[in-house]
Amino acid sequence: MEPGGTAIVTRRGEGRVQQGHPWIFRSDVARAEGVAPGTVVRVRAASGRPLGFAFFSSRSEITLRVIQRGADLPDDWLRARLRAALAWRESIAPGATTLRLVHGEGDGLPSIVVDRYERWLVVQTLSEAAEALKPALVALLVELLQPEGVLERNDPRVRTLEGLDQKVGLLHGQVPEMVTVQEGDLQLQADLWRGQKTGLFLDQRENHQAARQYARGRVLDAFTYGGGFGLQMAAAGAEEVLAVDASGDALARVNANAALNGLSGRVHTREANVFDLLRELHERQERFQAIVLDPPAFAKSKSAVQAAWRGYKDINLRALRLLEPGGCLITCSCSQHIHESDFEEILAEAAHDAHATVAVVEKRRQARDHPVLLGVPETYYLKCTVLRTVS
Numbered sequence: 001m002e003p004g005g006t007a008i009v010t011r012r013g014e015g016r017v018q019q020g021h022p023w024i025f026r027s028d029v030a031r032a033e034g035v036a037p038g039t040v041v042r043v044r045a046a047s048g049r050p051l052g053f054a055f056f057s058s059r060s061e062i063t064l065r066v067i068q069r070g071a072d073l074p075d076d077w078l079r080a081r082l083r084a085a086l087a088w089r090e091s092i093a094p095g096a097t098t099l100r101l102v103h104g105e106g107d108g109l110p111s112i113v114v115d116r117y118e119r120w121l122v123v124q125t126l127s128e129a130a131e132a133l134k135p136a137l138v139a140l141l142v143e144l145l146q147p148e149g150v151l152e153r154n155d156p157r158v159r160t161l162e163g164l165d166q167k168v169g170l171l172h173g174q175v176p177e178m179v180t181v182q183e184g185d186l187q188l189q190a191d192l193w194r195g196q197k198t199g200l201f202l203d204q205r206e207n208h209q210a211a212r213q214y215a216r217g218r219v220l221d222a223f224t225y226g227g228g229f230g231l232q233m234a235a236a237g238a239e240e241v242l243a244v245d246a247s248g249d250a251l252a253r254v255n256a257n258a259a260l261n262g263l264s265g266r267v268h269t270r271e272a273n274v275f276d277l278l279r280e281l282h283e284r285q286e287r288f289q290a291i292v293l294d295p296p297a298f299a300k301s302k303s304a305v306q307a308a309w310r311g312y313k314d315i316n317l318r319a320l321r322l323l324e325p326g327g328c329l330i331t332c333s334c335s336q337h338i339h340e341s342d343f344e345e346i347l348a349e350a351a352h353d354a355h356a357t358v359a360v361v362e363k364r365r366q367a368r369d370h371p372v373l374l375g376v377p378e379t380y381y382l383k384c385t386v387l388r389t390v391s
Contacts, residue, residue, distance in 0.1 A: 002040070003039075003040045003041060003042050003053055003073060004034065004035065004036060004039045004040065004041060005032065005033055005034035005035030005036065005039065005041045005042070005056070006032070006033045006034065006035070006041060006042045006043075006044055007024075007029050007031075007032045007033075007035060007041050007042070007043050007044070007054065007056060007063070007064055008029070008030045008031050008032070008033070008044050008045075008046060009024055009028055009029055009030060009043060009044070009045065009046075009051070009064070010027075010028045010029075010030050010046065011045075011046065012028050013025075013028030013029065013030075013064075014045045014046075014051060016028065017043060017051045017052055017066055017069060018051075019375060020069075020373070020374075020375055020376070021066075021375065021376055022054075022065055022066040022067075022105050022110050022373075022376065023062050023064070023065060023066075023110075023378070024043070024054065024062070024063060024064035024065075024066065025061055025062060025063060026060075026061050026062075026063045029063045029064065030046060032056070035056050036056075037056070037057070037058035037059075037128050037163075038055075038056070038057070038058075038127075038128030038129045038131060038132040039055075039056050039129060039132070040053055040054070040055060040056070040067065040073070040129060041053065041054055041056045041064070043064060043066065050070070050071040051069065052066050052067075052068050052069040052070055053066070053067055053068045053073045054066045054067060055067060055110060055111065055127055055128070055129030055130065056128070056129060057127050057128050057129065057162055058128065058163070059128075059161070059162055059163040060127065060128075060161050060162050061161070062127075065105075065110035065111060065127060065129070066110070067108060067109070067110065068108075078109075078133065078136060078137070078140065079140055081107060081108050081109050082102070082109075082137075082140055082141070082144060083144070084107070084108075085101055085102050085103075085107040085109070085114075086101060086144065086145075088107075088369075088371075089101055089369055092368045092369065093368075093369065097116065097118050097181070097182055098116060098117050098118060098181040098182060098183060098190075098200070098202070098205075099115070099116055099202060099205060099367070099369045100113070100114070100115050100116075100202050100203070100367070100369040100370055101114045101115065101116050101121075101369070102114035103369065103370045103371055104126075104379075105373055105376065105378075105379055106370065106371030106372065106373055106379055107371060109130075110127070110130075111125065111126040111127035111129070111130040112124070112125060112126070112130045112133070112137065113126070113198070114137075114141065115198045115199070115202060116145075116147075117179050117181050117190055117192060117198075117199055117200075118179060118180075118181050118182070119147055119148040119149075120147055120148055120149045120150070120151065120175050120176075120179060120192065121141055121145065121147045121149070121150045121151070122150075122151050122152075122153050122192055122198040122199060123137065123138065123141070123150060123151070123152050123153070123171065124152070124153055124154055124156065124198070125137070125152070125154060126154075126156060126158055126159055126162070127162050127164075128162050128163070128164065131154075131162075131164055134152070134171075138150055138171050138172055142172055147172070147173065148173050148174060148175075149170065149172060149173035149174045149175035150170075150171040150172035150173065150175070151168070151169070151170060151171065151175040151192055151193065152167065152168065152169055152170075152171050153168055153192070153197075153198045154166060154167050154168065154169075155167065155168050168193060168194075175192055175193070177191070177193060178190070178191055179192060179199075180260070181200070183200075183205060183208060183209070183228070183232075184208070184209045184212075184232065185235060186231055186232060186235060186257075186261050187257075187260050187261060188200065188226060188227075188228075188231075188257050188260075189226075189253060189256055189257055189260065190226075191253075195226075196225060200226060200228070201225065201226075201228060201294075202367065202369070202370075203334075203366040203367055203370045203382050204228055204229075204294065204332070204366075204367070204382070204384075205367045205369070206364070206367040206368065207229075207330075207332070207364050207367070207384045208228040208229055208232045209232055210362075210364065211229050211232055211233055211292065211330055212232050212233060212235070212236035213236070214233070214290050214328040214330060214361075214386065215232075215233035215234070215236035215237050215238040215290065216237070216238060216239075216289045216290060217238065217239055217240075217288070217289030217290070217324070218238070218239060218240045218242070218287070218288045218289055218290075219233050219234075219238045219240065219241045219242070219288060219289065219290045219291070219292070220241075220242050220244070220281075220288045220290075220291045220292065220319075220322065221233070221241055221242065221243045221244065221292045221294075222244050222274045222277075222278070222291065222292060222293050222294070222295075222315070222319070223244070223245060223274055223293065223294045223295045223296065224243040224244060224245045224250065224251070224254055224269075224292075224294075225245060225247075225250050225253075225294075226250065226253045226254060226257060227243050227253070227254035227257050227258065227267065228294075229292040229294060229330065230242075230243045230254070230267060230292065231254070231257055231258060231261065231263060231267065233290065233292075234258070234263045234266045234267050235261060235263060238266065238289075238290070239266065240266055240268065241266060241267045241268070242268055242269075242270060242288075243267060243268070243269045243270070244269070244270050244271075244272055244274055244277055245269075245271065245274075246271065246272065246273055246274070247271070248271050251269040251270075251271055254267065254269050255267075255269055274293075274295070274315065275311075275314065275315065275318075278315060278318035278319060278322065279318060281322055282318060282321050282322055286322065287322060287323070287324045287327075288322055288323060288324065288327060289323075289324050289326075289327045289328075290323075290327060290328045290329075290330070291319045291322060291323060291327070291328075291329050291330070292329075292330045292331075292332075293315055293316065293319055293329070293330070293331040293332060294330075294332045295311075295312075295315065295332070295333075295334075296334070297333075297334045297335040297336070298311045298312060298333075298335055298338070299335040299336075299337040299338050300335070300337075301337065302337050304337070305337050305338065305342075308335055308337070308338060309338070309342070309346060312333060312338065312343070312346045312350075313346050313349055313350050313353075316329070316331055316346065316347055316350035317350040317353050317354050319331070320350060320351060320354040320356045320358065320387075320389065321354050321356075323356075323389045324389075325389055325390075325391060326388065326389060326390075327388070327389055328361065328386060328387065328388050328389075329358075329386070329387040329388075329389075330384065330385075330386050331347065331384070331385055331386075331387065332382065332383065332384045332385075333382070333383045334381055334382045334383075335381070336377075336378060336380075336381040338383075339377070340363075340380075340383055343383045343385065344385070347385060347387065351387075356389050356390075356391070357389070357390040357391045358387045358388065358389055358390065359387065359388045359390050360385065360386070360387060361386040361387060361388050362385075362386045363383075363384070363385050363386075364383075364384040364385070364386070365380065365382055365383060365384060366380075366381065366382035370382070
């Protein structure tokens, strides 16, 4: 895609480019000259100084997504970015066959996601320009990786903000209804056509495996989805894992994955609202040596932060009351608008109200194949904190 047209940005927009933030909002675009929706455009300061190149969106509040700073954009920039992204994954996870290969802004390819599930790829193009690049993107992926099939999971609601339709469809080869993938020592079934995100929560991949070292006694895996945490902990020696989710379909997947790995005798499922179940377990004075909380995003917008704060505090308070002394709580938030410092404050309030002395064992985040850009808080969304009750 050759650059076409020029976007002139305000002084504030210029500052964002210089600071390395890839997003320039509509209010910081002074004017656009000769641009068309879904193209790559030159970005200039009001003085005329070249600042870089960006994806242009005609309808989104994020009007520009910077792909290159400076005066030049190499002809082979897309191929070079893909090669760099693939090389990084091979360096951090050599031999891994199920992981994220391209993570948007974190790889210099804003609004583009590519996930690998063994011999198949799942692609998301979440802006007008990314959608226009889709044929070239798929052609390069087929050339570089030779997958058996490429599926587009372009069903996220964010595409509607770009004036794009939501769709799921085949882009290359064949993709089966269900695929079996490897996560550490375990095999898991992934529904690439209909599953959450692109099939599995790949951003928790490293955290699932890190949880194995806290596997002991009786484990509660709340908001389990496909059982990523609970199955790893059962495989690592937990005596019993109670996997809880409000979705019967998700629990059916947990049971199938448990059977696939010979863990059915140690993994039990229960369909329930987690908030209600935590209260019920406390009333019955049940106890666990380890608890995992991995809820969906409670705050999908800034306006939801206050309610999300209450929700996170409630589940963590109740979980701490269920822990045996010396037990571990692995607790997560994938709400971008709940920052790390907010989450730590929530956990401190929950510990205070639970009358528990709690130590922080470790702080984790999204897997390294989901890069976080320094100075771009929007790219850091998943917080995972491991706590231990001291008394």
